[in-house]
Amino acid sequence: MNQVAHGINWREGDVVITSDREHNSNLVPWLKLAELGVELRTVKSHDDNTFDIENFENICAEVGNKLRMVSLVHVGNLDGVEIPVKTASKIAHDHGAIVHIDGAQSVPHLPVDITDIGCDLLSFSIHKMLGPTGMGVLWGKEHILSELEPICAGGGTVTDADKSGYSLKEIPSRLEGGLGHYAGISGTEAALDFLSNYDMQKFAEQEIRINNIISEGIKNLPNVEIIGPESARERGGICSILLDGIDVQNTGILLDEMDSVFVRSGLHCVNQWFNDKGIEQGSLRASAYAYNNDEDAKRFVDSFSEIIETLSR
Structure with a gap:
């Protein structure tokens, strides 16, 4: 999520919408954008913590063409309540926004069809699905990932560099600066292979x-x-x-x-x-x-x- 939040070329006045039940990982990165003039709006849930889709749609309409990003938790780690992200994605896209879904609490527990959801970006943690800590996944549409500036630049992210500038590699290498966490990658593969045997x-x-x-x-x-x-x-x-x-x-x-x-x-x-x-x-x-x-x-x-x-x- 930090790669998304700090990799986009923001404009002053842009608006990000989240829910009021977000993990700090899907809140603080957006709050930090205030220094760039980006505003964060939150959707208040119903009293039983279910998502207020009508309130969400009203906020999207109110923000109008300033809406740049909608970032919602799929399933809340607080309460297990699922947001209707397919419906929310359609509404957000109707208002021209990029849609990011925090799947940390859904991907390890549910069948998740990214195509059906219709989101542009989805991230999740590996340690919640029998894998090692320190590993995560960012899935995204190619044209969006290709426009992100890496938050960790280094030798492996560029095709060439000199004192006058640099040229970034294509994704995913452009976003994977630093030495790879090879032990974590191996552990991730083992966890995913294991889970793929089950329904x-x-x-x-x-x-x-x-x-x-x-x-x-x-x-x-x-x-x-x-x-x-x-x-x-x-x-x-x-x-x-x-x-x-x-x-x-x-x-x-x-x-x-x-x-x-x-x-x-x-x-x-x-x-x-x-x-x-x-x-x-x-x-x-x-x-x-x-x-x-x-x-x-x-x-x-x-x-x-x-x-x-x-x-x-």
Whole structure:
């Protein structure tokens, strides 16, 4: 995303639109463009965190020909809620914008058809799909990638250079400055080869089933609120939980120490959503993946329920 944000030749007055549920990785790069005169507009979600497509369309129309980029998370890492990116892409294109989709939480969990979505750019992380850290993918239409200025220039990015200037190679080499992360590339290949043996739709259904067990098992506990729609089917494999009067960090530690249940606690790099609601401690997030099963979900429910009922007395 940084390559996209800092590789485009921006004009003062250009506008970028995102949602109010973006990971900082799809927020901060656009905020940094303010020094170039680029404005960031955000689309406020519905109360249940589903995407307000009507609000989005209204903002696109209001911005008009100043709209340069729409960058939306496909599936939120906060809550698992999916944005209708195919519809959003069409609306954005009708207003002349480039469309970038953050697929970090969708590509590892769902069948993703880039052609069907209709986006211009899509990025995702490899560490979320059984691969090594420090690796990511930027897919894009050739004419857009070819116009990006590299944010990391070096020997491998140019065909020639002297004191008067330089000539960039064609993509992808022009955007891959520096020595390649060969160990990471090998690990990425192994992860993708492994996942290619499986049906991603079955992965998605498995995660929803696990999330449903968790959601149904904890939804009536005291001081507990699940972020997002009530139905687990609308939250994929993520159950993100707000705790009233109970420390989320300590709850996560207790789950680990009591029953070796590992969850995430905190703001999950979605600071703007929590800040807007005045929630300082963040949430407790249980995230299912292909290696989890029903027993894991029941184990979480039992351990979490015991902790909450004890701390709520």
